[in-house]
Amino acid sequence: MSLNDDDKAVISGFWGKASSRAAEIGADALGRMLVVYPQTKTYFDHWKDKSPSSHNVRKHGKKIMDAIGDAITLMGDLNNALLELSQLHAFTLRVDPSNFKMLSHNILVVMANYFPDDFTPDVHLAMDKFLAAVARALSERYR
Amino acid sequence: MVEWTEQERDIINSIFSSLDYEDIGPKALSRCLIVYPWTQRYFGGFGNLYNANAIKSNPMIAAHGIRVLHGLDRAVKNMDNIKATYAELSVLHSEKLHVDPDNFKLLADCLTIVIAAKLGSAFTPEVQATFQKFVAVVVSALGSQYH
Numbered sequence: 001m002s003l004n005d006d007d008k009a010v011i012s013g014f015w016g017k018a019s020s021r022a023a024e025i026g027a028d029a030l031g032r033m034l035v036v037y038p039q040t041k042t043y044f045d046h047w048k049d050k051s052p053s054s055h056n057v058r059k060h061g062k063k064i065m066d067a068i069g070d071a072i073t074l075m076g077d078l079n080n081a082l083l084e085l086s087q088l089h090a091f092t093l094r095v096d097p098s099n100f101k102m103l104s105h106n107i108l109v110v111m112a113n114y115f116p117d118d119f120t121p122d123v124h125l126a127m128d129k130f131l132a133a134v135a136r137a138l139s140e141r142y143r
Numbered sequence: 144m145v146e147w148t149e150q151e152r153d154i155i156n157s158i159f160s161s162l163d164y165e166d167i168g169p170k171a172l173s174r175c176l177i178v179y180p181w182t183q184r185y186f187g188g189f190g191n192l193y194n195a196n197a198i199k200s201n202p203m204i205a206a207h208g209i210r211v212l213h214g215l216d217r218a219v220k221n222m223d224n225i226k227a228t229y230a231e232l233s234v235l236h237s238e239k240l241h242v243d244p245d246n247f248k249l250l251a252d253c254l255t256i257v258i259a260a261k262l263g264s265a266f267t268p269e270v271q272a273t274f275q276k277f278v279a280v281v282v283s284a285l286g287s288q289y290h
Contacts, residue, residue, distance in 0.1 A: 035268040036275055052268050105252065109259045109271065116260035121177035122195055124256065128178055 001129055008075050010126040015072050017118055018111065025114065026065025027058040029106040037102045043095060068107075071134055078137040090141040097142065100135035107131060145280050147222055154273040158258065159219045164212045167261065171254040172208030173198045179249045185242055211250070218281050226284045233288035244286035251278040 003011075018025065031052025033040050047056045067085065074081035089095050108127060112119040119127075147155075176183050177195045189204055191197040198204060214232070221228040236242045255275060259266045 032268045036272045112256045112260040125178045
């Protein structure tokens with residue numbers, strides 16, 4: 001299920017339209033994940049306020065989506081592009097990889113919500129593959 | 144037994160009472176077949192599924208999408224007993240249709256995304272959580288009679 005040239009073109013095309021709202025998308029996706037999958041809150045015990053509109057969620061959501069936006073520009077070699085982040089997730093954060101799916105799902109939900117006409121099935125397919133590829137690259141250093 | 148708050152019941156009823164089945168059903172099913180192409184294995188007799196455009200304009204797929212969505216009505220009307228409501232359908236999907244139950248989740252995710260696109264700002268995190276809880280119960284019920 002690797003990204004082919006069509007996928008990459010579709011992703012770049014869609015991100016061209018969506019990137020201006022990256023911070024909003026990230027914050028909304030993270031906020032939704034914490035509400036819809038409450039078990040994910042266990043990674044954020046150090047935050048008093050984990051509500052979607054909280055400062056922490058908005059700041060961290062932006063950080064995540066900015067990194068994903070960077071990964072889009074480096075789609076050709078995600079393992080190298082995400083090497084340091086993979087080490088961070090593997091050795092410091094130790095986020096169980098199953099959580100990547102939950103965040104990815106919410107990113108897709110937000111994209112559909114914000115861009116109902118542009119988030120066609122083809123875009124959905126390509127973005128789903130891309131986020132799965134990002135998750136694989138992030139898990140690379142786990143063991 | 145799944146517990147539902149009054150608010151959750153209201154959310155589910157509200158979503159389904161304002162749903163255009165003829166629009167959402169085909170969109171959800173065709174999206175599933177496009178995003179997860181292996182699900183096409185169950186639709187061998189449905190004509191041209193060669194590419195996304197063919198799938199999107201396929202009238203048999205559209206009709207089936209509407210049918211599947213109306214199938215959810217039974218869960219909406221029997222929220223306190225979804226498992227029993229779908230026992231027969233679960234047997235059908237297992238013994239006659241031979242559908243891998245993992246596929247139910249794929250269709251549920253596509254339906255969630257289609258609804259997210261439709262409802263815009265009304266699709267709040269709380270509404271999403273309730274809707275996902277509802278489809279998760281449906282998915283579980285449909286898989287319950289597999290053995």
